[in-house]
Amino acid sequence: MEENFLEIKDLKKSFGTGEAKQDVLRGMNFTVKKGEFCVLLGPSGSGKSTLLNIIGGIDTPDSGFVSIRGDKLEDMDEKQLTIYRRKHLGYVFQMYNLIPNLNVKENIEVGAYLSDKPLDVEEVITTLGLQDHKYKYPNQLSGGQQQRVSIGRAVVKNPDILMCDEPTGALDYKTSKEILSLIEDCNSKYGSTIIMVTHNEAIKYMADHVIKLRDGVVRHNDINDKKIPASELEW
């Protein structure tokens, strides 16, 4: 496993000015190995989404840096950042953000288009269990099905890192477990590094690496040697 695949160093970020200034990240440090399933855990306001956005290159830190394979994001201009996201990242959000007038297959193709080495769209659809729905439009799908499409769109790129921002936040228990299993499969099947933001403590048991955040700093940075499959999670 590549050691310092992703390195976060002295990362600081605040919002607002003067009295209204709020430090969201206050010097954060950790590294993630390639192919690791890493969970960022913490309550609301702990800075986990901000951290994810900075790693994803859609937000910038006030100080410190993020580097991927030794390339610092802060050295990249907007064009390079776009290419970075295009080549290396897949995104899954709590809200699925699908394109309403494209069907399931086409929404997944939107991701495939961006990649030089995309996975087979049909295969991804099958993996996600969407074969019966591939010509349906997002508004004809349940929340869980929409999130599967959203994962499909991210995974089909065959990204180095799959960024998941509360992917189960809007889903029920059963569906959440299905989605987590899918993400787990992507990790094992395609070797993608997963960085998942969640406030659901139970999810840490399926991760290789658990980073607990509170008030903008890393409180715990643990390697989980006894991870269990998503299907066995309980909460």
Added chain:
Amino acid sequence: MRNPLIKRIPKELASDWHKYLVIILFMVGMIGVISGMYVGRESMVSAINAGKTELNLEDGCFELSHRATPELLENISSGKKADVRQYFIDKGFEEADKEVADAVEKELNEQVKKAIEDGVRAQCTAMGITDEDVISGYIDVAMEENFDTALEEARKSDEFKEAVDEAYSEAHDAVIEAVDEEWNDISEEYKLNDDNFRPVTVTIYEHFYRNESEDNNNDGVEDATVRIFKSDSEIDLASFVEGRAPESKNEIAIDRNHADTVGVKIGDKITVGGKEYEVVGLLSYVNYLTMHESNTDLMFDAFGFDVAMLTPEAFNELTSRLHYNYSFLYDVKPDGKVAQADYSENFLKALITQTLVDDNEIKDYLPTYLSQARNFAPSDIEGDSVGTAIFCYILIAVIAFIFAITISNTIDKEASVIGTLRASGYSKGELIVHYMSMPVIVTLAGAAIGNALGYTVFRDMAVKLYFNTYSLPLPEVVWSPSALVKTTVIPLLLMFFINLFVIVKKLQLSPLKFLRHDLTKSRRTKARRIPAWSFLSRFRLRVLFQNMPNYAVLIFGVILSELMLCFGFGIVDSLENYGNRAPEMIFAEYQYMLMGYKDEDGNVIVTDEKSAERFSCTNLLYPKEKTSMREGMGSGGDESVTIYGISDGSAYVDLAPDIPEGHVYISSAFGNKFYIKNGDVITLHEEYENKSYEFTVDGIVDYEGGIAVFMDNESFNRTFDKKDDEFSGYFSRNEITDIDEQDIATVITAEDISKVTTQLMHSVGEFMNIFKYAMIVLAAALIYLLAKIIIERNEHSISMVKILGFKNGEIGSLYIVPTAIVVTFFTVISLGIGYFMMIWIFHEFLMQMDGYFAFYMRPVSMVLSVVYLLLGYAFVSVIDFIRIKKIPMDVALKNAD
């Protein structure tokens, strides 16, 4: 792999098809109209130009008082000037010699008689004979016997020869002196001794015609004057729009435009010169594109004048005066307008001198480049389309803005998707291309369909419009690259850049901002405090504030619509107003323009009419600033100004007494058109000579009938090197009956002015009425698109208030009433804006033309233009209400992220 986002486009089109249909129809209409105008114009101009060679258009024509001899025609063809001086001298010598010979003969007879008588008397005295009777008897006998011999001897004497030679010499000297004096005057007047004279050789064709009375409904009343040419003419041929040339002597072909105007069709019978003919053809003569009877006519008259073709046999049977008209073609064509003028002047010198030495007389001379009947239509057609195009581009720009706002709304709606795509690695450029593709596709579709219609339906409409006005040949469709640029490239660029600007600006935000739906660049401004009105009123006010940018575009649309309505109503009103005011637009009830101030015999033309007053006039040009709107104008550029020389204390034009030299009055039309005030200095110049005049404006004469300058007659004659007693015509309150018609060039009465408007109303009136209603539909379509945006933007809120329990009626009152208030208020305001803008636009438009008349709208038209727009809006709000009713409640729930 093709960008999968492309697949959205047809779906987007299908899902919002009614909006795109309206937009595409709009584009198709606009582009079709411009394309049709350009293609129609270019086809027409090309047909007109093709006629020049195909139909053997003359380079000019002249009319003689009687038929020319073959020698005369040959001499004129040579282009050489005749030696008029020598002709006069030879003629003078001939007469003088005859007179001298007669006088000498008479004197010699007397002298010989006297010598014989004296001889007889001397002999009688020597012989002592004193009886007078006897002496007389001897004298008679002597005369009889010796007179002839004596006469012969006397003739042989040196003394006699000397005396005779002297008499001849004296007489010849007197002739030369008289001729030279006369010649100097003539050569000066016609500039016959011009050193720059170059002979212009021409080929001459007989092109005789007769003017006959035409009774086109056979009721015994003359309806028009018809000018008839023979069907075997070799020059100035006709193209047949319908039917054929006459083949038998009871058949006639008449002008197509005249026939349309007065309602004559093929197969109808008309009476010409008292004889009945069957109309077998409708034609367009290459040299009569407009029905100008005389080149000095203010306006052509398709009602009262016609040109026609008869077989030579039928032509010869007519009884009216034969006009010995000859057409000519230059053997080498002149290049350019100045060369045309030069050729024409040189040819005229040959014509004048050759005709003179042949004892013929010129009745009329007209080079084709100055012929109104030939040139009025092409120059008008060329000038037409610029205004229309600019107008259409403004509309396309408005559509582009509507598109941009729609897309901007879509971007707002799809913010999280855009954020996700950007976060996933889609570049800004890819998204810009994606959102740009819809307006570009719609514009391309509009341009394709519009151009297709432009080359077919709209072209035919444009051609029909010109056909209504002018007598033109049937055009063939001409491929026009400039039309393609103006109808496809310009709209596409407008659409492209306006949308690009808005979309690029909109997509500047970071992906994160899109994900957070935080689409304002700046921090939110402080919440507006609003008065403590009822809840519903405050709600409406909030709706109004929230949609300010949309209302701004809506207001612009309303202003534009109202402007279009002002245009539709105003043009018709202005023409009618001009027609009604025609009687005020003439100085005198009768204005006689004379051929010259002297008649054939060289006497100054006078009249006993008490109210008659002399005036002078000439034409100069006033330079117009070149603007893009004036591109391609046929009038040649500068404004034609009539300069009047007015008699002192004139009863017709009110000028201050003793205007200093170089100071003038101008007509109010001149002042209004070029914003000239008292004290301004204007510079006028000759058309073909490099000569200009500067005048200071001392006052303005209230005269809307033309672009004119007034000065006193004496200054006029001095300024333009005229003789002291020279003048151009008479103003008169009553008809002048004691001036020979041959000496009158033209008479202008109030009827001639109203003829202009009658003809214009016939040409454009019908079109304008259609235009007016098209504008109402257009205005309603504009408001429809803009009101739709406002509802769409508020879809979420409307859905939400539905969930809260508001009834459709209440929601309608919340979201439609603010729009209604805005539309009503701004419709009234826009009437004012539209009205004043039209005054300005009309002024700018007239800057392209010669002449001026003011924009006018009747009060009832103003009211109607507001009412029509509001009716259009009422219709749209019904659709809006239906739209509101259809918004489902789950819109608010689904997007609750």
